[in-house]
Amino acid sequence: MDLNLRDIRAFIAVAQTGSFTRAASRLHLSQPALTVQIRRLEETVGVRLFDRNSRNVALTPTGRELLPLLQKSLHDMEHVLIDARALGDGSSGTVRIACLPTFAASVLPELIQQVKAAVPRAGFHVRDAVAGVVETLVRHEEVDIGLTGGELSDAEIDVLYAGADQLVAVLPAGHAFARRKRVSLTDLASVPLVLTAQGTSVRAVVDGAFTSGGCAPEIACEPTYMMTAVAMVRAGLGVTILPASAREVRAEPELRVRPIDHDAFLRPIALIKKRGRTLPPITQTFVAMLLERLAPG
Amino acid sequence: MDLNLRDIRAFIAVAQTGSFTRAASRLHLSQPALTVQIRRLEETVGVRLFDRNSRNVALTPTGRELLPLLQKSLHDMEHVLIDARALGDGSSGTVRIACLPTFAASVLPELIQQVKAAVPRAGFHVRDAVAGVVETLVRHEEVDIGLTGGELSDAEIDVLYAGADQLVAVLPAGHAFARRKRVSLTDLASVPLVLTAQGTSVRAVVDGAFTSGGCAPEIACEPTYMMTAVAMVRAGLGVTILPASAREVRAEPELRVRPIDHDAFLRPIALIKKRGRTLPPITQTFVAMLLERLAPG
């Protein structure tokens, strides 16, 4: 009673070749086996599909009517299978990722280009969000992986990679710190600072470092976006503290970047996924290439 | 390597119920068998479709992407099967028939109404043509059955029914013959006749009858269409000879119909199909109902 794709393929082959023998050889099948398949199909459908004698094979009117319908159905089905196989071997698919704006503007675009060059049919769905939101998106499975900051140990989250991003001081070319190789915590406590808003992972690290160091920063400005912070620094409003990878400070001739001489100025970063969830093959290769960048070798 | 509809149904059932056990009972299958089906499907596609542990079953991103595609393909395929079954049991389909204009305007419309009442989803493809063309259409399989006139014995044609149509004289109410019950061959030879054109089956019979009777008709007019012949008769141009079933003469108060007292004035009619061709089930029931009318009992 169950319709079988093989029987449909047999029907189409016989209809196209007009012969059981030729169709059988096309299907790499013995001719009697083909007879049985056609008969079975005719029985399940309850209608004679071919008028045949030992000399000629011809579609019945019903068969002629059914042929294009079955051809289309079979074609669609096979196309879905091809699509599915492409998803399965990672030659197509969509990488769904949430990441911090810093990465969304720095490593991620370059990596996407790299992946697209290797896998032309790869698609991307990128969300940029602050650390807490990234984690939520992963937990709710709105994305498959997240590149986020902050330490997290959650039973529902797998950490595929944990590392840290060096924080650096960003200052105008004419600033007093520009003549030094490095700056210290007390240096930073002595000048006005432009710090990103509460709730960002960078701000959490900076606040923690000052607290444990026993001193308080002088906050000149609390912008939400890094781009704003950079503009404020360029305008001489103060010094800001950003991840070394921040795209915003590159190719800015009026700015200087100096490492901070303090162990606490490391922003932890993590590549995460939901525990127990299989990543799509395309995403697995994406992760592999991302890890190659984050931790080469 | 062959995609199986059963596995697709299994995939959809598990995706919808979120449980192997519930899906198995819906599919009337043991639960282990379902596990095997899903694993087989995952192997043929080459991708994990469900993330599952002993407690939870959830679609992978790839599975979620594939689900609607496979649902649609399966639905289409099953719909085609339903259509095919409907064709197979005669509850739908198209009756392709060619017939003489006489029948196309008389028995056929009534029969079509009758069949449509019995089989609402029946469709019709009707060609009206003179006898020779009807036979050609059947031979070329442009129609499945033909209702035609004339005797034919052809190896390629099966005669499903053979009968004859009485020919009658049609004349104006004021004509001299109107006072008689019947007319004879010599009567017809004595008055101007309106005869349908050469090539029609009626004309062939009339010509044959006059020839064998040893007399010649006086032809006043040779219209192609019966409707024209009737109009000519109504105008007093002469008497015409038509099949008794001709629709054109019914409900014409100014005309009279008289039987012709001569055995040769019978037009043979035949219901034919191409030899070796199976008729669609809907057409078989149509034929049965037609025969019931042509030869009741």
Add this chain to the structure above:
DNA sequence: CGATCTTACGGGATTCGTAAACATA
């Protein structure tokens, strides 16, 4: 009589169900 479809039958692969093992909340 020759080419082609159909039927018959034995072997092999597929698939099912039962039972036991395994895993996780």
Add this chain to the structure above:
DNA sequence: TATGTTTACGAATCCCGTAAGATCG
């Protein structure tokens, strides 16, 4: 521990190929 999935295995079924039979041109 209890629920639910996976593994193992024997039995039934399905399906193919070979060989013999039937049929039409």
